[in-house]
Amino acid sequence: MGNAYYPGHELDSMGAFNLSPQLRQLSRRPAAMASLADHAGLSKEGLFQATKLASAAKVELARGDDVMYGVDSGAVNIAAAATATLTVTPQKRHIPQRIVLSANVANNFVVTDIRSGVEPILATVGAISAAVFIQDATTPPFRSVVMEVGMDFSITVTNVTGAAQRFTCTVLGKYLPWTLEAAQALLR
Numbered sequence: 160m161g162n163a164y165y166p167g168h169e170l171d172s173m174g175a176f177n178l179s180p181q182l183r184q185l186s187r188r189p190a191a192m193a194s195l196a197d198h199a200g201l202s203k204e205g206l207f208q209a210t211k212l213a214s215a216a217k218v219e220l221a222r223g224d225d226v227m228y229g230v231d232s233g234a235v236n237i238a239a240a241a242t243a244t245l246t247v248t249p250q251k252r253h254i255p256q257r258i259v260l261s262a263n264v265a266n267n268f269v270v271t272d273i274r275s276g277v278e279p280i281l282a283t284v285g286a287i288s289a290a291v292f293i294q295d296a297t298t299p300p301f302r303s304v305v306m307e308v309g310m311d312f313s314i315t316v317t318n319v320t321g322a323a324q325r326f327t328c329t330v331l332g333k334y335l336p337w338t339l340e341a342a343q344a345l346l347r
Contacts (some may be wrong), residue, residue, distance in 0.1 A: 163234070165174060169192075171304075171313055174229055177197055179209075180309050181326075188195075195199070195296075195335055197215050199339065203260060214263060214336060221251045224333075224334035224336075225331060225332070225333065225334065225344050226249065226251050226253040226255075226330075226331070226332040226333065226334045227249075227329060227330070227331055227332075228249050228270075228312075228328075228329070228330050229247070229327060229328070229329055229330070230245050230246075230247050230258075230312070230326075230327070230328070230329075231325070232245055232325050232326040232327070232330050233247070233325075234277060236323035237268075237316065237318045237323060237324055237325070237326055238318065238323050239318055239320060239321050239322055239323060239324075240317070240318060240319070240321075241317070241318055242271065242316070242317040242318075243312070243315070243316060243318075243326070244263055244272070244313050244315040245313060245314055245316070245326065246312070246313040247311070247312050247313075247330075248280060248310070248311050248312075248313045249306060249310075249312060249330075250308055250309075251308065251334055252305070252307055252308055252334070252335045252336075253305075253306050253332040253334050253335055254303055254306065254333050254335065255280075255299075255301075255303045255306060255312060255331075255332040256300040256301065256302075256303065256306055256331055256332045256333060257292075257300050257301070257331040257332075258292045258314070258328050258329070258330055259274070259292060259293075259294065259328060259329045259331065260289060260292050260293060260294075260327065260328035260329070261294065261296050261327075262290070262293050264289065264325075264326060264327060264328065265288070265290040265292065265320065266290075266291040267289075267294045267320045267324040267326075268316040268317060268319060268324070268326055269286040269287065269288060269289060269316065269317050270286065270288075270289050270291045270292070270314060270315070270316055270321055271284075271285065271286050271287075271315045271316065271317055272284075272313070272315035273301075273313070273314050273315070274308050274311075274312070274313045274314075275303040275304045275310070275312055276304060276306065276307075276310040276312075278303070278304045280301050280302075280303055287315065288316060290300050292328065303332075305335060306332070312330060314328065
């Protein structure tokens with residue numbers, strides 16, 4: 160697992176696939192393929208596979224698949240003045256970008272923590288109004304780490320009303336089609 164903000168990671172900070180300089184060159188200028196093959200020590204078959212991979216990466220990124228999943232306190236409501244951490248385990252590789260909830264839910268809760276895996280999304284410790292996440296809010300998308308399959312996404316909320324309340328929200332993100340290792344395996 161890596162962080163998309165570190166140099167050399169297979170994804171840049173916006174979730175775009177970082178192709179190696181050789182694969183970028185292959186995808187841009189087929190005329191340079193022969194000299195690149197000699198320099199990289201690729202056979203004609205390896206060169207063909209690298210070209211195919213670069214094209215496939217472009218197609219996958221152009222699809223722009225979104226990931227959407229819910230976080231819900233379920234049948235057990237969160238008691239008045241109580242804090243609860245709600246956790247889900249998405250089954251797609253993605254980067255979470257936005258949380259959306261209704262104005263009714265936002266009036267009942269403050270958000271104290273949001274985590275992608277173990278990485279905090281909020282810049283500080285402390286409660287923020289859940290209203291920044293309502294569907295009509297102009298809050299920009301947040302930046303998060305790459306969520307591999309099986310990593311937990313959690314949100315910690317506090318009920319600010321005098322009665323037990325149900326918390327529900329939707330998480331939106333960008334689907335990441337494959338890992339760098341999977342792409343490299345196609346070249347072997």
